[in-house]
Amino acid sequence: xxxxxIELSYRIAASxxxxxxxxxxxxxxxxxxxLPDDVLTDIIRNSILGRVLEVKPADTDSPKQDDAxxxxxxxxxxxxxxxxxxxELSQFLNLLFGNISLFRGVQLTGVExxxxxxxxxxxxxxxxxxxxxxxGITTQRAxxxxxxxxxxxxxxxxxxxxxxxxxxxxxxxxxxxxxADQASAPFDARLEKCVAAIQRAAxxxxxASAYYPNITADGEETLHRxxxxxxxxxxxxxxxxxxxxxxxxxxxxxxxxxxxxxxxPAFSGAYVQPGYGFTPELYYGELWRGLGADFxxxxxxxxxxxxxxxxxxxxxxxxxxxxxxxxxxxxxxxGGVQRESLPGLLExxxxxxxxxxxxxxxxxPAGITEGSREFAxxxxxxxx
Amino acid sequence: xxxxxIELSYRIAASxxxxxxxxxxxxxxxxxxxLPDDVLTDIIRNSILGRVLEVKPADTDSPKQDDAxxxxxxxxxxxxxxxxxxxELSQFLNLLFGNISLFRGVQLTGVExxxxxxxxxxxxxxxxxxxxxxxGITTQRAxxxxxxxxxxxxxxxxxxxxxxxxxxxxxxxxxxxxxADQASAPFDARLEKCVAAIQRAAxxxxxASAYYPNITADGEETLHRxxxxxxxxxxxxxxxxxxxxxxxxxxxxxxxxxxxxxxxPAFSGAYVQPGYGFTPELYYGELWRGLGADFxxxxxxxxxxxxxxxxxxxxxxxxxxxxxxxxxxxxxxxGGVQRESLPGLLExxxxxxxxxxxxxxxxxPAGITEGSREFAxxxxxxxx
Numbered sequence: 001x002x003x004x005x006i007e008l009s010y011r012i013a014a015s016x017x018x019x020x021x022x023x024x025x026x027x028x029x030x031x032x033x034x035l036p037d038d039v040l041t042d043i044i045r046n047s048i049l050g051r052v053l054e055v056k057p058a059d060t061d062s063p064k065q066d067d068a069x070x071x072x073x074x075x076x077x078x079x080x081x082x083x084x085x086x087x088e089l090s091q092f093l094n095l096l097f098g099n100i101s102l103f104r105g106v107q108l109t110g111v112e113x114x115x116x117x118x119x120x121x122x123x124x125x126x127x128x129x130x131x132x133x134x135x136g137i138t139t140q141r142a143x144x145x146x147x148x149x150x151x152x153x154x155x156x157x158x159x160x161x162x163x164x165x166x167x168x169x170x171x172x173x174x175x176x177x178x179x180a181d182q183a184s185a186p187f188d189a190r191l192e193k194c195v196a197a198i199q200r201a202a203x204x205x206x207x208a209s210a211y212y213p214n215i216t217a218d219g220e221e222t223l224h225r226x227x228x229x230x231x232x233x234x235x236x237x238x239x240x241x242x243x244x245x246x247x248x249x250x251x252x253x254x255x256x257x258x259x260x261x262x263x264x265p266a267f268s269g270a271y272v273q274p275g276y277g278f279t280p281e282l283y284y285g286e287l288w289r290g291l292g293a294d295f296x297x298x299x300x301x302x303x304x305x306x307x308x309x310x311x312x313x314x315x316x317x318x319x320x321x322x323x324x325x326x327x328x329x330x331x332x333x334x335g336g337v338q339r340e341s342l343p344g345l346l347e348x349x350x351x352x353x354x355x356x357x358x359x360x361x362x363x364x365p366a367g368i369t370e371g372s373r374e375f376a377x378x379x380x381x382x383x384x
Numbered sequence: 385x386x387x388x389x390i391e392l393s394y395r396i397a398a399s400x401x402x403x404x405x406x407x408x409x410x411x412x413x414x415x416x417x418x419l420p421d422d423v424l425t426d427i428i429r430n431s432i433l434g435r436v437l438e439v440k441p442a443d444t445d446s447p448k449q450d451d452a453x454x455x456x457x458x459x460x461x462x463x464x465x466x467x468x469x470x471x472e473l474s475q476f477l478n479l480l481f482g483n484i485s486l487f488r489g490v491q492l493t494g495v496e497x498x499x500x501x502x503x504x505x506x507x508x509x510x511x512x513x514x515x516x517x518x519x520g521i522t523t524q525r526a527x528x529x530x531x532x533x534x535x536x537x538x539x540x541x542x543x544x545x546x547x548x549x550x551x552x553x554x555x556x557x558x559x560x561x562x563x564a565d566q567a568s569a570p571f572d573a574r575l576e577k578c579v580a581a582i583q584r585a586a587x588x589x590x591x592a593s594a595y596y597p598n599i600t601a602d603g604e605e606t607l608h609r610x611x612x613x614x615x616x617x618x619x620x621x622x623x624x625x626x627x628x629x630x631x632x633x634x635x636x637x638x639x640x641x642x643x644x645x646x647x648x649p650a651f652s653g654a655y656v657q658p659g660y661g662f663t664p665e666l667y668y669g670e671l672w673r674g675l676g677a678d679f680x681x682x683x684x685x686x687x688x689x690x691x692x693x694x695x696x697x698x699x700x701x702x703x704x705x706x707x708x709x710x711x712x713x714x715x716x717x718x719g720g721v722q723r724e725s726l727p728g729l730l731e732x733x734x735x736x737x738x739x740x741x742x743x744x745x746x747x748x749p750a751g752i753t754e755g756s757r758e759f760a761x762x763x764x765x766x767x768x
Binding site for chain 1: 416417419420422423424427428431432465466472473474475477478481482483484485487531533534535536537562564565566567568570600601603604605606624626627628629631632635649651652654655657658660661683689690746
């Protein structure tokens with residue numbers, strides 16, 4: 001069942017209420033008819049044209065930008081007749097932020113998901129509980145994750161790292177998102193050797209880690225690598241939705257060769273700039289989750305990027321909060337996770353979290369395996 | 385022949401030279417090894433790791449942002465071994481602006497295209513002279529373009545608009561980028577009726593306009609609509625690279641069913657924000673042209689968006705300037721083009737320009753055909 005209209009919410013930077021109302025009006029026209037009012041027929045004006053439902057001062061202390069002195073919240077409804085018959089994502093993204101991507105000071109803060117057909121945004125195929133079951137993790141603990149690096153190593157060298165991480169008990173060992181199909185470590189060789197390394201470690205420890213190769217590629221090749229990963233016995237896959245195109249995420253989610261999907265934010269930062277684009281919690285925790293991501297990697301506070309701890313918590317919440325019948329997915333904070341900071345993060349972020357830790361395991365004075373063991377044991381001992 | 389390294393140029397917002405140097409260093413690490421220096425082997429450090437070649441104060445009067453008090457220009461070189469063996473665009477975009485999309489105050493200003501293999505970025509299949517030949521335009525004049533709108537009209541109503549524009553002598557009549565495959569005017573019906581409308585007008589006037597349907601869709605469906613457009617006799621196609629994924633632009637460009645490609649900036653504004661992402665001239669005039677766009681639509685100064693006249697001129701120049709053996713493509717400014725402003729624009733922008741004019745033709749007191757005739761004649765009379 002699809003509603004006739006869908007409501008979208010925006011945060012608008014403006015000098016005063018009049019300017020905010022004018023911006024809301026411009027959004028309504030720009031994102032629907034793209035014509036001056038005087039040439040619209042009554043039928044078009046009453047059906048397709050966006051409708052400004054409300055513009056009010058925002059309750060926020062966000063820093064002001066440019067010549068804007070205040071923020072306003074607007075709600076605008078659009079006809080679902082604006083969307084394609086087949087519910088194409090391209091046209092949906094166009095409705096959300098097509099031409100207004102060329103505006104400044106406009107940020108999408110909410111989407112009325114219930115107005116859309118269920119098939120359009122199916123949510124994660126696994127979700128948190130599905131991933132736990134898939135990997136045989138029977139307790140409600142947080143998961144450990146690390147990345148094979150750097151680009152330039154051979155498939156053998158990367159597989160050796162993989163083996164050492166697995167010996168240390170890391171739950172998920174993913175490729176660095178920069179590992180594609182370089183001559184130094186071609187995708188197929190890397191896949192085969194890393195899966196074998198995981199198995200070798202499991203034979204020794206009796207406990208299996210999962211390897212997630214990066215399948216990000218152009219067009220159908222992403223799908224092909226997904227199938228290769230499933231056939232080879234990988235535990236899941238890593239992909240960067242903004243590099244493959246967002247519709248590929250949903251295609252993988254609906255593919256019969258089911259593997260959990262970890263989504264990486266490479267190239268996506270443009271859509272979550274301060275006061276512009278989408279709020280990070282809407283983009284990652286709602287849109288990407290709705291498309292089928294089982295894990296959302298995001299740059300953790302205190303790391304190399306600029307998200308605040310509060311912003312991270314909002315992403316965490318949006319990954320798990322009830323939306324339609326979507327399964328909750330794992331927020332996967334990367335960066336800023338150290339031995340010292342982990343206990344506090346565990347307490348704040350909770351057990352439905354995957355902690356991605358990279359550099360500091362490579363730097364561990366006792367080596368990768370020992371560093372990994374320390375990290376993994378901290379999560380296991382902190383079972384909730 | 386591919387070079388061993390590729391040089392990228394950045395504009396960095398920073399408080400002082402030391403901070404700028406530190407940001408350049410962070411970019412070099414983040415976009416290559418993503419590891420702290422102390423765990424790199426000499427081989428990796430000397431091969432894959434990005435190399436900061438230069439950081440110097442920028443010669444610019446751009447407005448300052450946040451707490452940055454100055455701009456700096458940096459040049460960093462990366463190993464082409466970081467790219468995939470098949471020269472995948474996904475991995476190339478990842479190198480250009482993957483993780484650093486999550487930074488702030490970093491803008492890519494230049495790419496050393498010559499370092500890349502020719503097939504990777506083939507440039508336009510038609511270019512300006514190819515488009516003129518394809519459409520039988522024998523003089524070196526600027527071209528006229530308009531858009532069929534709004535979404536919500538039936539295919540018959542849109543075809544009627546198309547007929548009236550064609551009677552008035554508009555060179556290229558494209559779909560609004562919001563026309564996808566809505567129930568109100570499905571793609572196949574719209575294509576058939578608009579091509580027929582063009583033909584009907586041509587039978588009357590003896591001069592054929594070209595219809596460019598919007599083929600933007602998810603995945604392979606874009607390709608399918610491209611083929612349908614070619615079979616039906618469309619003059620070219622419209623597509624939004626940021627909605628299809630950028631690699632689709634190159635696939636269309638290399639497709640055997642050759643039609644000129646007009647690229648629309650929907651959803652792309654996030655990558656050309658002030659002081660962030662890419663300069664518009666690099667993104668549109670170089671990257672999109674390199675991928676195969678024959679026309680680059682951009683928001684003209686004085687219209688509904690925020691590009692300055694100088695920024696528009698920089699895009700115009702980048703569409704035409706010599707880069708490798710790429711054909712020059714048509715800058716296609718949309719918005720802000722009126723009867724009164726056209727002579728000045730013609731003089732400034734020159735004959736290798738397509739002027740996209742929408743709303744004001746619909747508003748013309750004497751009707752669409754008369755408004756179109758006036759517009760088209762101004763371009764023809766101004767032949768250079």
